[in-house]
Amino acid sequence: MSKGGRQAYAALSVLAAGALVLTGCSKGGSDTGDNKKQDKENAQRQQASIKFGGASDSQGPAPEVPGAKSGGTISVPQRDSLAHLDPAQIYVSNESQMALLYHRGLTGFKATSNDGKQHEVVGDLATDSGTTTDGGKTWKYTLKDGVKWEDGSPITSKDVRQSVERLFAPFINTGPSYLQQWLANTPGADYRKLLPDGPYKGKHLPNSILETPDDKTIIFHFKTAHPDLPYALGMVGYAMVSQKGDTKERYDKKPVTCGPYKIASFKSGKSMVLVKNPNWDPKTDPMRHQYVDQFNITFNHQFEDSTKALLADGTADQTSVSFQNAVDAGNLSKVLSDPKMKSRTVEGYQPFVGQMNINMSHPAMQDKKVREAIAYALPVSPFQRAYGGSDAMDIPGGIISPTVSGYDPNFDPWNRKNKPAGDPAKAKKLLQEAGKVGMKLTFGYINSQEGQAYSTAMAAGLKKAGFDVQRQEIPAESYYDQVSKIKNNYDIFNSNWGADWPSASTVIPPSFDGRQIADGASNYSQLNDPQVNNEIDRINKITDPVKAAAAWEKLDKHIVKDIINIVPTGYFKQVQIAGSKIGGLAYDDVIGAIDPRRVYVK
Amino acid sequence: MLRFLVRRSLGALVILFLLSIVAFLLFFGMPRDPALLMCGKGCTPANVANIHHVLGLDKSIPEQYWIFLHNLVAGSDGFAQGPCPAPCFGYSYHTNEEVWGTLMDRLPTTLSLTLGGAVCFLIIGLSTGLIAAWKRGTLVDKTFTAGAMVISSMQIYFLGPLLLAVLVYQAHVFDKPDYNPFTTDPVAWFTGLIVPWVVLSTIFASQYTRMARSSMIEQLQEEHVRTARAKGMSRRYVFFRYAWRGSLIPIVTIFGIDLGSLLGGAIITEYTFGLPGLGRLAVEAVQFSDLPLLLGVMLFSATMILLFNIIVDACYAFIDPRVRLS
Numbered sequence: 001m002s003k004g005g006r007q008a009y010a011a012l013s014v015l016a017a018g019a020l021v022l023t024g025c026s027k028g029g030s031d032t033g034d035n036k037k038q039d040k041e042n043a044q045r046q047q048a049s050i051k052f053g054g055a056s057d058s059q060g061p062a063p064e065v066p067g068a069k070s071g072g073t074i075s076v077p078q079r080d081s082l083a084h085l086d087p088a089q090i091y092v093s094n095e096s097q098m099a100l101l102y103h104r105g106l107t108g109f110k111a112t113s114n115d116g117k118q119h120e121v122v123g124d125l126a127t128d129s130g131t132t133t134d135g136g137k138t139w140k141y142t143l144k145d146g147v148k149w150e151d152g153s154p155i156t157s158k159d160v161r162q163s164v165e166r167l168f169a170p171f172i173n174t175g176p177s178y179l180q181q182w183l184a185n186t187p188g189a190d191y192r193k194l195l196p197d198g199p200y201k202g203k204h205l206p207n208s209i210l211e212t213p214d215d216k217t218i219i220f221h222f223k224t225a226h227p228d229l230p231y232a233l234g235m236v237g238y239a240m241v242s243q244k245g246d247t248k249e250r251y252d253k254k255p256v257t258c259g260p261y262k263i264a265s266f267k268s269g270k271s272m273v274l275v276k277n278p279n280w281d282p283k284t285d286p287m288r289h290q291y292v293d294q295f296n297i298t299f300n301h302q303f304e305d306s307t308k309a310l311l312a313d314g315t316a317d318q319t320s321v322s323f324q325n326a327v328d329a330g331n332l333s334k335v336l337s338d339p340k341m342k343s344r345t346v347e348g349y350q351p352f353v354g355q356m357n358i359n360m361s362h363p364a365m366q367d368k369k370v371r372e373a374i375a376y377a378l379p380v381s382p383f384q385r386a387y388g389g390s391d392a393m394d395i396p397g398g399i400i401s402p403t404v405s406g407y408d409p410n411f412d413p414w415n416r417k418n419k420p421a422g423d424p425a426k427a428k429k430l431l432q433e434a435g436k437v438g439m440k441l442t443f444g445y446i447n448s449q450e451g452q453a454y455s456t457a458m459a460a461g462l463k464k465a466g467f468d469v470q471r472q473e474i475p476a477e478s479y480y481d482q483v484s485k486i487k488n489n490y491d492i493f494n495s496n497w498g499a500d501w502p503s504a505s506t507v508i509p510p511s512f513d514g515r516q517i518a519d520g521a522s523n524y525s526q527l528n529d530p531q532v533n534n535e536i537d538r539i540n541k542i543t544d545p546v547k548a549a550a551a552w553e554k555l556d557k558h559i560v561k562d563i564i565n566i567v568p569t570g571y572f573k574q575v576q577i578a579g580s581k582i583g584g585l586a587y588d589d590v591i592g593a594i595d596p597r598r599v600y601v602k
Numbered sequence: 603m604l605r606f607l608v609r610r611s612l613g614a615l616v617i618l619f620l621l622s623i624v625a626f627l628l629f630f631g632m633p634r635d636p637a638l639l640m641c642g643k644g645c646t647p648a649n650v651a652n653i654h655h656v657l658g659l660d661k662s663i664p665e666q667y668w669i670f671l672h673n674l675v676a677g678s679d680g681f682a683q684g685p686c687p688a689p690c691f692g693y694s695y696h697t698n699e700e701v702w703g704t705l706m707d708r709l710p711t712t713l714s715l716t717l718g719g720a721v722c723f724l725i726i727g728l729s730t731g732l733i734a735a736w737k738r739g740t741l742v743d744k745t746f747t748a749g750a751m752v753i754s755s756m757q758i759y760f761l762g763p764l765l766l767a768v769l770v771y772q773a774h775v776f777d778k779p780d781y782n783p784f785t786t787d788p789v790a791w792f793t794g795l796i797v798p799w800v801v802l803s804t805i806f807a808s809q810y811t812r813m814a815r816s817s818m819i820e821q822l823q824e825e826h827v828r829t830a831r832a833k834g835m836s837r838r839y840v841f842f843r844y845a846w847r848g849s850l851i852p853i854v855t856i857f858g859i860d861l862g863s864l865l866g867g868a869i870i871t872e873y874t875f876g877l878p879g880l881g882r883l884a885v886e887a888v889q890f891s892d893l894p895l896l897l898g899v900m901l902f903s904a905t906m907i908l909l910f911n912i913i914v915d916a917c918y919a920f921i922d923p924r925v926r927l928s
Contacts, residue, residue: 083697171682173653174640189649249682252698267707268697269886270878298780300876305766309778312771316778478634518646520638 050119050405050502050545050590052130052230053110058123058144061282062289065584065598066114072601073294074582075320077301077309081269086252087239088167089174093498094324096236097591100288101274101295102257103239106130106141106160106218107230109501109590110287116348116588116595119502121230122286125155125240125258126218129230135543136225141218148279149242150262157212162243165205169198171249175237176500178228183209185223187516200248227543231501260290260597272297291584291600303328310577311341321578321585323596329388332575336391346587346594347575349394351498353401353507354383354569356458357483357525359491369434371564374441374492375413377427377465381420382457383494383569386450391575395420396568398556400507403589404499405549406556413561416568427465437466444472444490446479454494484520494569495524502590503545504552509536511566512559525565532559603916610915614908618901625900626667629893636695636891657695670897691901692894696886701898704883711781712879715802715871716864718795722803724857727810734811735818736841746811754808762801762874770797779875798875802868806860813856817849824848850921858914859907866903 082095087103090096108124111117121129126141147155166172167180168191177191183205184191195205211219220229232238245256257263260282261274274295282290301309306325309317311334327335327345335341356378358365365371384393394402397411415423431437441462445455459469472490474482483493500506510516513536514528535555542548560568576594578585583602588595637653654660658669670692672678677688683698691701734746769775779797782790821827822845830840867881880899887895 081697170652170656173649173656189646189652192648192652249698250684253683268699268704269708269883300878300882302876304763305876308767308771312774314771314774475634478632481634481638484638516646520635520641520650521646 050109050121050231052545053120053122053128055123055128057110057120058126058128058286059283060285062110062285062287062597065289065291065600067602068289068291068584068598068600069602070291070600071293072319073296074292074599074601075316076295076297076596077306077320077322078297078299078324079301079303079306079322080324081299082266082272083268084174084252085255085263085266086172087175087236087241087255088163088172089252090236090239091175093592097323097593097596098272098297099236099239100259100591100595100597101261102259102263102277103236103255104147104258104285105233105236105239107233108287109234111586111588111590111595111598114586116346116586116591119590121234124234124285124287130233132227132229132543134225135541136227136229137222139220139222139226139229141220143216143218144284146281147284148258148281149245150257150277150279151245152279153242153244154215155240155242155258156215157218158215159240159243160218161204161210161212162199162246163238163241164210165195165199166241166246166248167198168192168195169200169248170196172198176232176235178232178235178500179238182222182224182226182229182232183220225541225543227541227545227548228501228503228505231503235500260285260288261295264294269299271299288597289584289600291598295596301325304330307331307335307577310344310579311335313344313580318579318581319601321582321594321599322576323594325576326392326574327577329392332388332391335575335577341577344580344582344585345575345577346585347391347573348587348589348592349402350572350574350592351401351403351502352496352572353396353399353498354393354494354496354572355399355511356492356494356567356569358565358567359488359493359526360528360565361486361526362491364436364439365491367434367436368564369430370436370439373427373430373434373436373465374462374467375427375564375567376423376430377462377467378567378569379420379422379458379461380416380567380569382454382461384420385457386453387570387572392573394571394573396571398553398560399497399511399566399568400504400553400556401499401571403592404502404504404507405545406504406553408553408557411557411560413557414567422461422465424461424464431466438468439466440470440491441467442470442472442489442491444474444483444488444493446476446494447473448476451476451494481520483524484522486517486519486526493524495522496572497522498592503548504556505540505548508552508555508559509540512536527559527563527565529563532563603919606916607912610912614905614912617908618904621904622670622897622901623667625897626663626670626893629891629896630663632891634891636893639891640695691898694895695892696890696895701894704895705880705898705902708878708880708883710783711877712865712867712872712881714781714784714791714795715798715868715877715879716861718799719802719806719864719868719871720857720861722799723806723810726803727807728814728853730807731811731814732818732846734815735822738815738819743815747815750808750811753804754812756805758801758805758870759874761804762798762871765797765801766875779877781877781879798871798877801874802864802871809856810853813853814849817852818845821845821848847921851918854914854917854921858910858917862907862910863903865906865910867899 080094082098084090084095090099104124106126107121107129109119110122111119123129125143125147127144130139130141132139149155180191181187184194195203209221242256260277260280262277264273264275266272276290303325306322307328335345358371358374380395387393395416400407443459445451455471459471462469482488497511510522512523512527512532514533517523517526517528539548539551542551581602583600584598586595637650640653641649673690673692675688677690678686681693683693686700689702693700730746734743737743770778776797777793780794782794784791827840827844830844867884869881869884872879872881884899887899
């Protein structure tokens with residue numbers, strides 16, 4: 001997904017970024033050796049592969065959080081309201097994160113350490129993360145005993161069938177589409193032809209695609225291998241929907257839940273109250289806790305405001321924590337340099353990576369020497385500064401982020417870690433060799449506070465190398481609409497992309513598969529390289545996640561270093577803070593933020 | 603009076619009708635597509651077309667406009683999300699909430715913010731303006747006038763965060779701004795809105811100070827006021843009985859415009875203090891290219907402004923008997 005959750009939420013990402021950069025961007029006092037060491041450790045642990053857990057890993061209850069107590073109410077100030085409560089419509093990170101408290105799926109990502117650093121994919125409602133006997137073409141799941149909806153009725157395979165089949169209905173259009181495409185064995189939106197009306201007009205997926213032989217068993221049949229299925233099913237977008245309670249479009253406002261909490265009230269744009277679900281059985285859940293009696297969630301809190309309130313730690317804010325909001329850029333240095341305040345923070349990488357796209361459809365950009373010159377000349381330090389400095393952004397190497405398997409911290413093809421401001425001399429030499437000194441370069445940039453800031457400095461860096469840079473402003477609200485058009489005027493433009501699960505299979509194919517070039521699609525640089533396309537197909541068939549990660553890593557390096565259709569501009573990070581009476585605070589690498597499932601009131 | 607009200611109301615309806623057409627055309631003239639904003643990963647033209655169909659955006663603009671007007675007047679049962687009684691603006695593209703219900707849900711916040719703020723800025727602005735006029739040329743007058751000038755140059759987005767930092771987060775003098783319904787907890791309603799009221803009244807009061815002062819001074823120079831003084835009436839009596847009433851017309855005019863605008867959504871104030879009112883809703887509508895919500899907020903705001911214009915015009919007749927509503 002793009003930052004904030006795919007281009008659907010480009011506007012949100014713009015706001016997110018705006019909130020991070022209210023007061024400019026010094027490196028601040030927190031850029032210490034300790035922090036760099038911690039960043040490196042974070043990166044190392046976050047790149048570790050996530051294994052598929054078996055039946056014993058999938059059993060509940062979840063291991064107790066040390067020192068945890070039951071009871072109390074936690075207030076949760078969030079910036080963005082939840083547009084969707086229907087799991088099939090959920091894709092955005094803040095909605096997915098909150099939904100972990102009330103929705104459950106067949107699988108899930110279980111933190112196997114108390115600091116949120118180690119994970120495995122386990123069965124959530126299912127007894128394990130899935131079994132396959134043919135390399136990922138057929139996957140079998142069995143529902144656990146005792147799993148119930150909030151009304152006490154049992155969750156059966158009929159509910160799973162309903163949840164899968166309704167994904168094909170026309171009104172489901174904001175959630176993920178991996179599973180649908182895999183079942184229909186077709187890319188793009190043609191999957192809808194498999195079951196155009198979903199399950200609502202009496203038609204169902206045949207047993208050759210989805211089999212539910214009894215109340216407990218679910219078998220997925222794919223035409224080609226999909227070894228990533230346990231990861232994909234862990235997305236909230238594939239959480240279960242009650243067949244009995246399915247009200248189609250209206251489900252988005254009043255879903256039937258099965259997690260440890262149920263929705264007592266939801267006022268769009270204002271507030272939400274979550275209370276304990278008495279029909280949730282901890283013995284069936286290996287990932288979640290029910291320590292807190294109630295979550296009072298309120299929306300419309302800007303990062304700066306929530307940070308100030310939590311820093312002040314007044315009586316009401318001591319039991320307050322924002323799952324979404326980060327410490328704003330203006331307060332980052334202050335927070336991280338004060339040990340007392342820092343003890344209430346957690347930090348980590350977000351899945352998002354910034355990348356400067358070089359428009360491969362423009363004839364002038366088809367000269368590799370020109371692209372190489374751009375890669376050497378482009379300063380990335382302005383991008384880092386614009387988003388809040390080194391506490392909010394790391395200098396990148398490849399396009400695979402530190403949160404994704406296959407990340408290589410030593411990959412630095414353009415010597416960015418030593419020369420984050422670029423190497424204009426080397427770039428100029430390349431441009432001279434290409435005979436293109438003074439060539440016009442149209443730089444489309446987003447009209448946001450940070451876009452204005454980084455584009456000016458980046459353009460200056462490119463000018464030093466001999467490019468005639470023409471900056472063209474693009475309104476923030478329509479930025480992704482404009483840059484994702486096949487016919488656009490921009491030679492270079494930035495975009496942010498994040499993995500949907502910790503595998504590069506959700507980064508490289510959507511960004512670089514040439515067969516997916518279309519208006520609105522996410523192959524922004526319009527790279528259509530047969531070798532890359534074939535390699536994507538080959539790696540997608542690798543069933544061993546470790547081998548797949550290694551193959552994606554190699555392809556990442558080939559694209560970034562040899563093809564040069566993009567120049568990575570930054571790895572997004574964030575620091576979050578909680579009130580002094582919040583316990584169980586951990587930055588979960590998979591969520592990319594605070595884990596709401598384990599917090600308690602001290 | 604009745605004729606006046608009917609005539610102005612009909613005029614207002616024509617303006618709203620024209621405004622809705624302009625808003626509709628502007629929406630489709632924008633270089634962005636709400637379907638692209640909703641389109642999931644692997645977005646393709648076919649997926650965009652599907653969303654267009656679901657939202658009804660595949661119909662011609664005149665047809666969409668006709669459906670909008672029809673639903674607005676007659677309501678509709680044709681929405682998959684549920685019934686939509688008149689006045690039906692449809693369902694939000696982004697949240698699937700019924701627009702009219704959302705407007706009504708957000709209105710109390712804006713209403714509380716506006717009315718509380720208006721009471722504060724009227725009392726402060728008019729009293730300082732009257733004192734300045736009464737003490738014309740003195741240090742008091744100069745202090746109030748200069749103070750009003752300085753304060754009027756401040757902005758909500760500057761003063762708001764400043765007061766929040768000092769009074770709420772550091773000194774803990776006031777509660778964090780928040781909206782609690784008056785009917786459920788009047789004390790929380792009051793304490794949660796104090797800071798926004800203070801900011802709103804600080805910014806707005808200054809123009810009322812200047813307006814009240816200049817208007818009073820102008821009135822005090824009128825012939826009927828001088829005549830009253832010449833007839834031996836006391837300064838205080840003439841000030842309040844004769845000059846004050848005459849000076850109200852420009853104040854009421856500006857108050858009507860301010861009140862209408864604020865009720866349509868105090869965008870910056872609501873955004874600064876995180877209050878879920880109509881102003882914030884307007885921002886969300888633009889942010890998500892949410893046509894039904896955009897039209898709902900725009901027409902509701904325009905209605906408020908037109909309504910208060912009519913009320914202001916009607917008030918002229920009560921304030922000044924020389925004005926005839928014909």
